Amino acid sequence: NGIWFNSGDQAGSIMSCMVWVLLTYSALTVTLLAITGGIPVILGMIYNLLVAMSLACHAKTSLTDPGSVPIQAIPSERQRLLKDSHSMCGQCQTFKPPHSHHCRICNRCISRMDHHCPWMNNCVGVGNLKHFLLFLLYTWTAAAFALALFGWNYFFCADEFCIFHPIVVHLVRLMTLLAVGAFLFTSSMLMNVCYGIMTGIGTIDRLKKKATNTMSQSDEEPIPLVDVFGIAPYYTWCLPVDPIFADHDRVVGYTMPQRLDRERQFCEGQRPSVHHPHPALELPAYIQECLPV
Template sequence: MQSSGHRFRDVEHHPLLAENDSYDSSSSEADMADRVWFIRDGCGMVCAVMTWLLVVYADFVVTFVMLLPSKDFWYSVINGVLFNCLAVLALSSHLRTMLTDPGAVPKGNATKEYMESLQLKPGEVIYKCPKCCSIKPERAHHCSICKRCIRKMDHHCPWVNNCVGEKNQRFFVLFTMYIALISAHALILCGFQFFSCVRGQWTECSDFSPPVTVILMVFLCLEGFLFLTFTAVMFGTQIHSICNDETEIERLKSEKPTWERRLRWEGMKSVFGGQPSVLWINPFAGFRIRQLLLRAKKGGPEFSV
């Protein structure tokens, strides 16, 4: 499909569209900003619910099996507050990753009228995605689950029921970090609890019977080990990708960079925002309940089916 002054191609990649993303001011982009993002994918929703249930299970075992029966008051208080704070931060990061638009390109904006409004130079080539009929900015990839092109798409994660992209990568990094921390904390507490129970011959070490206590703690140890391993590796991979300014998809496809790569520190500041501060590890930073309610009331949720 061609028109005077520019060429318009149905391809999966585009190397020439400038990074200034001139289409950001379009009405479709503004409409997207006024909607709550949520992916209606069966597998993703099941995995997201499982994530919450596993964290709740860990909190139950830590609180009611290990800490409340303990005779050491300060041991129970300090570890209880620490574990629950980390759990809240982990689940908050999970919610923000899941409900934040990862950087979706407006669907169906590759129209003849819109192309003419861009005032492209003669001979300039731009590309559209044949799957969602949208103009593909540089480093965008199409997600078959979200059914959208996502800017700087790293991967689609079923555990957060969303793509990890330009706008929500920070929350995903925080999610993996906090899950790794509470998993490590749970394993340490399990070690102390097993030692205490064995030393006391399983008398008064828990309000539950010894067999039930063992089963609950063994499952928690397995959960903690698996999630610590998975999230620690994922956290390291994400930090490496940010520092190298290369997404996981770009690395797997061995794509040659057509963009100027940021320095490592610049990449971190770009993802986490501004100079290093406590806000970097705060998933609530920039969150406004009133703004969220207004968006939901104005446009309703932005579903992807």
């Protein structure tokens, strides 16, 4: 509950602030170029909107719980029924869900952890993967759009006489280098994240399997998009709002004792001891099947 903030990593805090500085600098550069007549104002407004969405997604990624496993977490009923192997975290001394890892920087086990990103000053896990993916998409689009704007401005001014302040010229040149770097970096990260979603194997798991030569196609199981973006209306998929999962326990890989008791009471035809306004949303599908019609 509340805002998640990793204050123990000073380097991560600095790198996270650098993202805001660079994106703000890019927005100011494009705005100056639009004001001086180098590009149409409407295109400058579109670019600033992309930057605003990118910054909003960055803030959500940084300040959202990435999926920290509670100390009271226990295997879900599905895992108990399937008799899956249950592992424990040596650092947390608690249940360790499948595909979770202990982050030494966050000092917590993170459910479905992909990696710890210093540019976000946070881990990327089940709780903020959507926001991280949206940040990459908006930043990639903004970088490509900026390069297109600078290219359009260059060819436009080749035919007509354009006068720009020397400061604007230097800002645009530096911004061009920044846009190229951002485009290449986000392209690489997008391919990495999309590969993890398509195979169901995160960055850390993939590196461990390659190191131990245990990589196999039989381990690949694509992650459904609803397990990333949630079951909310599709138009919210492009917005930095927290996803709602239909089967929360299955997605995060664990349950809580109180939750398990409530689900068992449902299966026994009893009323839950704790009232929830929308119990069906948070009850796993296999529990909903045993509800009386």
